[in-house]
Amino acid sequence: MLLDWWNRRKMLRALRKGPVTDRLWRQLRKELPLLRPLEVNEAVKLRELTTLFMEEKRFNGVQGIELDDRMKAIIASQACLMILRLGLESYSGWTEIIVYPEIFRVKRTVADESGIMHEQDSNLSGESWERGPLILSWNEVERDSLQLHKGRNVVIHEFAHKLDALNGRANGMPPLHPDMPLEKWTEALSRAYDKLQRQVEHHHACINPYAATNPAEFFAVVSEYFFTAPEILEQRCWEVYGQLRAYYRQDPLARLKEIER
Numbered sequence: 468m469l470l471d472w473w474n475r476r477k478m479l480r481a482l483r484k485g486p487v488t489d490r491l492w493r494q495l496r497k498e499l500p501l502l503r504p505l506e507v508n509e510a511v512k513l514r515e516l517t518t519l520f521m522e523e524k525r526f527n528g529v530q531g532i533e534l535d536d537r538m539k540a541i542i543a544s545q546a547c548l549m550i551l552r553l554g555l556e557s558y559s560g561w562t563e564i565i566v567y568p569e570i571f572r573v574k575r576t577v578a579d580e581s582g583i584m585h586e587q588d589s590n591l592s593g594e595s596w597e598r599g600p601l602i603l604s605w606n607e608v609e610r611d612s613l614q615l616h617k618g619r620n621v622v623i624h625e626f627a628h629k630l631d632a633l634n635g636r637a638n639g640m641p642p643l644h645p646d647m648p649l650e651k652w653t654e655a656l657s658r659a660y661d662k663l664q665r666q667v668e669h670h671h672a673c674i675n676p677y678a679a680t681n682p683a684e685f686f687a688v689v690s691e692y693f694f695t696a697p698e699i700l701e702q703r704c705w706e707v708y709g710q711l712r713a714y715y716r717q718d719p720l721a722r723l724k725e726i727e728r
């Protein structure tokens with residue numbers, strides 16, 4: 468009780484003096500297509516979460532990029548949209564967000580199936596370490612955030628990996644709620660994943676074929692669809708849509724239909 472009161476006080480102060488000013492919030496609501504369909508109550512809640520998120524996490528711009536409050540809030544608000552009904556605890560266990568100006572290059576040594584080590588060079592737009600930082604490239608964030616690209620949003624993708632890793636390894640299954648039967652989740656997602664694998668073999672994937680890489684990427688990609696193109700996900704993988712709706716405890720498709728009315 469005392470803690471509740473203390474947290475509430477901390478939050479009120481953060482809201483008053485914190486980085487998300489009225490002006491910035493209005494600007495974000497206009498600039499970010501994912502924030503537009505929110506109703507008033509949801510928007511108020513999202514602003515609270517965004518503010519607390521920005522107080523709790525450490526943003527670190529590298530290779531000469533300077534991050535201002537607007538840039539941080541563009542990342543934070545979309546990350547918090549995902550946990551609107553889950554709470555900030557879903558992002559616990561790590562603190563740092565590293566932002567590169569552009570797509571970044573990583574060099575890594577990986578072992579192949581026979582145990583032989585190879586140097587691998589990749590270009591990445593984002594990356595999420597299981598217990599470490601989350602890494603983003605700003606130009607990719609900007610491209611996906613300021614305009615709606617159906618099925619693609621690097622912020623949603625990388626933060627989905629963070630949610631997935633909350634119960635151990637990122638394996639395509641975040642911690643489910645007690646009212647969500649494990650078998651239903653596994654059945655729905657593995658059926659859709661297997662179907663996608665077959666489609667990819669025949670070159671006609673119904674969603675981004677990158678989702679067929681492994682179950683963790685599948686969860687991250689279907690989460691991108693869930694928030695940016697719920698109508699496509701619902702139409703092409705309705706069982707997956709239903710499971711994500713139960714997990715995220717929100718229904719982006721219903722929200723879109725509501726504003727179209």
Ligand SMILES: [Zn+2]
Nearest residue numbers: 624628684687
């Ligand atoms: Zn990924």
